[in-house]
Amino acid sequence: MRLIPTIRIKNWLRYVKNFTLNKFTERKVPYSAQIELTLRCNASCPFCSFPLMPHSLSSNEMTTDQVKFIIDQIADLGVNCLSFTGGEPTLRKDLPELIYYTGIVHDFINGIATNGYLMPKLFKENGKLEGLDYILLSLDYPTPDLHDRKRGIKVFDKVLETIELATKRDVKVIISTVVMKDNLSLLEKVCELAEKLNCSIELFPCENIVREFYGKKYYIENVNDMIPQIPIWANTIRNLKTKFKNILTDLITIKVIEQGGFGGNSKFYQDILRCNVAESYLFVSYDGLVDYPCKIHPINSFNALIHPLSKIYNSKEVRSIMEQHDSYDFCNGCRLGCSIASSLPAKWKTLAVKYILGYLNGNLS
Numbered sequence: 480m481r482l483i484p485t486i487r488i489k490n491w492l493r494y495v496k497n498f499t500l501n502k503f504t505e506r507k508v509p510y511s512a513q514i515e516l517t518l519r520c521n522a523s524c525p526f527c528s529f530p531l532m533p534h535s536l537s538s539n540e541m542t543t544d545q546v547k548f549i550i551d552q553i554a555d556l557g558v559n560c561l562s563f564t565g566g567e568p569t570l571r572k573d574l575p576e577l578i579y580y581t582g583i584v585h586d587f588i589n590g591i592a593t594n595g596y597l598m599p600k601l602f603k604e605n606g607k608l609e610g611l612d613y614i615l616l617s618l619d620y621p622t623p624d625l626h627d628r629k630r631g632i633k634v635f636d637k638v639l640e641t642i643e644l645a646t647k648r649d650v651k652v653i654i655s656t657v658v659m660k661d662n663l664s665l666l667e668k669v670c671e672l673a674e675k676l677n678c679s680i681e682l683f684p685c686e687n688i689v690r691e692f693y694g695k696k697y698y699i700e701n702v703n704d705m706i707p708q709i710p711i712w713a714n715t716i717r718n719l720k721t722k723f724k725n726i727l728t729d730l731i732t733i734k735v736i737e738q739g740g741f742g743g744n745s746k747f748y749q750d751i752l753r754c755n756v757a758e759s760y761l762f763v764s765y766d767g768l769v770d771y772p773c774k775i776h777p778i779n780s781f782n783a784l785i786h787p788l789s790k791i792y793n794s795k796e797v798r799s800i801m802e803q804h805d806s807y808d809f810c811n812g813c814r815l816g817c818s819i820a821s822s823l824p825a826k827w828k829t830l831a832v833k834y835i836l837g838y839l840n841g842n843l844s
Contacts (some may be wrong), residue, residue: 487800495682496507497510497557497559507758507792507793507798507801508556508557509556509558509758509759509760509761509792510558510559510560510759510760510821510824511558511559511560511561511562511759511760511761511821512553512556512558512560512561512562512760512761512762512763512807513561513562513563513564513760513761513762513763514549514550514561514562514563514564514763515564515565515566515762515763515764515765515774516540516546516563516564516565516566516568516571516574516765517537517540517565517567517568517570517571517670517765518532518536518537518540518542518565518566518765518779519534519537519565519566519567519570519581520565520566520567520594521567521568521570521594521596521597521632522594522596522630522631522632522633522634523630523631524569524629524630524631524657525629525667525699525705526657526659526685526699526702526705527695527699528688528689528690528698528699529565529566529690529697530696531699532690532692532697536692536765537765539765539766540571540765540766541765541766541767541784542575543573543576545767545784546573546577547577547580548784549729549763549767549783549784549830550577550580550581550587551827552583552783552787552788552789553587553761553763553788554585554587555788555789556584556761556788556789556792558587558761559587559588560587560588560589560590561581561585561587561588561589562589562590562591562592562615563577563578563581563590563591563592564591564592565592565593565765566765567593567594567596567597568591568592568593569591569593569596569597569598569601570597574591574601575601575604575605575608578591578608578609578610578611579609579610580610581610582609582610582611582612583609583610588613588614589610589611589613590611590613590614590615591611591614591615592615592617592632592655593614593615593617594616594617594630594638595614595616595617595618595637595638595641596630596632596634596637597632597637598614598616598637598640598641598644598645599637599640599641599644602641602644602645602648602694603644604718606648607648607649607650607706608648608650612643612648612650612651613650613651613652613653614645614650614651614652614653615655615681616638616641616642616652616653616654616655616675617633617638617655617656617657617677618629618638618654618655618656618659618669618672619656619659619662619669619791620635620662620665620669621665621668621669621671621672622635623635623636625662625665626638636727639676640676642676646677651679652676652678652679653671653678653679653680653727654669654676654678654679654680654681655679655680655681655683656669656680656681656682656683657683657684657685657803658682658683658684658685658687658707658712659684659702659705659706659707660705660706660707661705663707663711663712663715666682666715666716666844667719667722668723670723670725670726671723672721673723673725674723675724677727678725679726679727680723680725680726680728681726681727681728681816682716682719682726682728683728683816684706684707684709684712684736684814685702685705685706685707686702686706686814686815687699687702687703687706688775688815689775690775692776709736709737709814710737712736713733713734713736713737714717714754716728716733717730717733731751731752731823732745732816732819732820732823734749734751735751735752735814735819736750736814736819738751739812739814740812740813740814740815740819741753741754741810741811741812741813741814741818742805742810742811742812744812748811748812751807752819752822752823752825753799753804753822753825754772754804754805754810754813754818754822755804755822755824755825756772756817756818757771757772757773757800757801757804757824758825759821759822759824760798760803760817760818760821760830761788761792762774763783767782767783767784768780768781768782768783769781769782769783769788769791771796771797771800771801772800772801772803772807773818775813775815776807776810778800778807779796779797779800781789781797
């Protein structure tokens with residue numbers, strides 16, 4: 480079993496190494512990577528476009544060996560942290576094998592993003608899920624009736640069971656709450672529940688995300704009806720942070736979102752943090768494609784099953800995109816939590832506020 484103090488020291492050394500390379504040398508290394516294992520999902524969340532996608536897309540999922548091939552390449556790049564997402568990654572029957580390969584064979588900091596519905600079964604069938612360090616677990620409401628109705632499956636009790644089983648196995652649980660107009664007033668109760676369960680929690684506002692596959696766009700037409708007013712969201716999170724120490728959503732992130740998110744024109748958008756997602760974060764889609772500058776707005780796509788990731792990441796085309804940061808028109812107003820979190824390690828101040836303090840207070844350890 481990997482002890483938390485050892486993990487913490489090892490992780491710090493890795494981040495210091497990559498931070499030094501990225502800041503002071505020509506060599507660039509992503510701080511984290513994520514593999515989208517599937518587009519399939521067993522929930523039907525009203526703010527998510529995945530249920531709208533045709534089942535035929537799932538036929539292009541990478542095989543187990545292909546995913547391992549990608550993991551090998553990500554390891555060769557020197558990345559610290561590798562997580563799995565979807566869709567719903569627990570629908571992949573090879574997930575325990577991939578977790579072991581990632582966390583044990585390659586010694587990544589390894590996590591999964593899940594709604595939790597199948598996690599109790601996975602734990603019971605596979606013991607500790609050896610190699611798994613953390614779970615990013617969806618929980619939007621403090622009661623089963625509200626949460627299950629929004630997610631479209633009876634999952635609330637399985638979320639609680641997942642937390643119990645993970646805690647027994649020394650797997651860290653981070654609750655991920657999508658903040659909407661109708662749960663804004665319930666966030667204090669959600670934070671109370673997270674605190675009671677000894678979980679840290681992220682609280683990002685619902686977003687209007689347009690996903691494009693093979694030239695067709697998928698989006699939720701009425702999603703703006705669910706998005707909370709950002710000033711109210713920001714003040715709510717600030718107030719909650721004075722009451723709960725387990726909230727991971729940091730003050731810089733709140734300020735970046737509140738002041739308009741990313742965008743090349745600082746006259747209209749904040750100038751606290753530029754988007755570094757193309758450099759700091761490596762996302763491999765379910766079919767092996769890597770999109771730049773990001774998965775939402777691809778200018779250029781590369782097949783990592785054909786072209787080595789190291790050559791893709793270090794190519795002139797990708798380096799040129801990296802240098803543009805968020806100067807593209809489609810970047811204006813972007814406030815996606817994944818982009819902000821991936822950009823924070825690029826600056827010492829933002830790295831310290833998000834990650835150093837997170838480790839010191841125990842929310843990320």
